[in-house]
Amino acid sequence: MTRPLVADINLHALRHNFALIQALNPSGSTLAVLKADAYGHGALPAAQALADLAPAFAVASLEEAQALRQQGITHPILLLEGFFSADELPIIAEQGYWLMIHSQWQVEALTAYQAQIQQPTAWTLWIKVDSGMHRLGFAPQHLPSILAKLEKLAPQSMLLASHCARADELDHPLTQQQISCMQELAHQTGLPVSLANSAASLAWPAARFTWQRPGIALYGMSPFTGPQPEADQLQPVMTLRSALIAIQDYPAGSQIGYGGRGVLPEGGRVGVVACGYGDGYPRQAVEGTPVLVNGQRCPLIGRVSMDMLMVNLSHLPQAQVGDQVELWGARLPAQEVARYCDTISYTLLTGLLPRVPRRYLNPAQA
Missing domain, CATH: 3.20.20.10 (Alanine racemase)
Structure with missing residues (x-):
């Protein structure tokens, strides 16, 4: 694994x-x-x-x-x-x-x-x-x-x-x-x-x-x-993918992540995604930055950590550990993610660090 x-x-x-x-x-x-x-x-x-x-x-x-x-x-x-x-x-x-x-x-x-x-x-x-x-x-x-x-x-x-x-x-x-x-x-x-x-x-x-x-x-x-x-x-060449590695239900008023920046006034479900600024995902990403969980848009909540980030799953009761997450790519343009991070797509792509494996789909396989 x-x-x-x-x-x-x-x-x-x-x-x-x-x-x-x-x-x-x-x-x-x-x-x-x-x-x-x-x-x-x-x-x-x-x-x-x-x-x-x-x-x-x-x-x-x-x-x-x-x-x-x-x-x-x-x-x-x-x-x-x-x-x-x-x-x-x-x-x-x-x-x-x-x-x-x-x-x-x-x-x-x-x-x-x-x-x-x-x-x-x-x-x-x-x-x-x-x-x-x-x-x-x-x-x-x-x-x-x-x-x-x-x-x-x-x-x-x-x-x-x-x-x-x-x-x-x-x-x-x-x-x-x-x-x-x-x-x-x-x-x-x-x-x-x-x-x-x-x-x-x-x-x-x-x-x-x-x-x-x-x-x-x-x-x-x-x-x-x-x-x-x-x-x-144009067709996006890179799709950054991960998965939910944990899901937790929290009561009203719970504060999420470092500094308690993320707040759930009415409580809700929070999913943890294996991706963080140690991989090149921008730490400055604001609350609400979108990711796709099984193709459904979910907002980021709390601060991005070195190896993980959290997303609000309150509207996705069917989400479960192991579900696929797209951080940017074929269905979620990097340009859109970049706007939430006050940057441009160039910095997202070039900032992805070597510890993220690249998996190549050759032309004959497409």
Whole structure:
């Protein structure tokens, strides 16, 4: 008998989501963002499931890329933040990783390294432009001088990249401004462009350009707060499941859990679920945060503990120990749970800790 908490990962849904996004830009390409262990889903299983669909992958760091390479992934892998130290460049060159270049110091380090080794290297360089995000990247007016320096390295290919800051806000003008900026730079330089994150890929056709870079949407999470036609077709990839491990009836006025935060003014039934903040379920979840017990919505009561949380079962007299509980997933969107926790679905998925087993449903099994 093992603890009943498990994260079911539906790889068929992952493939569905990738195909949906790629179909929106048939003349362009889509790489799959696998950073943060594929947003908590498992980078290696995700890469293997998408191997015949995605022409390239993207991660945040060399360590994440190396983990995939060492486990047999041979696809091109883009380092979204480039390199953090010049010491990484020999491995990057050897493995053929694609490099995001976002700062002057990286240009200088790359130039110095190339001069030191005195041999050609087939660099694939994605030059980051700050088109409005104001996080990483070169100001558009500085791009000509940066390109002139990088062209001296005789890279195998170069591409302009930027990142949408407010594409999830469908009526905000900044996204169109960013699109226009990148269109103008593409016209000036003749280089291909990558701009679209998940929200832009789904809702802003002009932002799709040559390469899309979806992240959260691959895992079935809509980046929007309301309905959106393409996002509504996404399928959640992760379902976090557990079970009731205890049920108790309490009299009127009973206080439930640490600090007695949960109160039953009229008494009632309380169920204990094997899941807590030690697993990554957010401790800040407020009273009333929903879970599904045998498909029926039940509100959380009291504070989330390290290994357990409690739910009010007063309206479910038929509930019993062993009944299945869905914390988020196929029938209870993580976006909804996140709103009760004053956060976003990204933090729920990436915050799920390693002690929660991942159980993979392969495409052939779906």
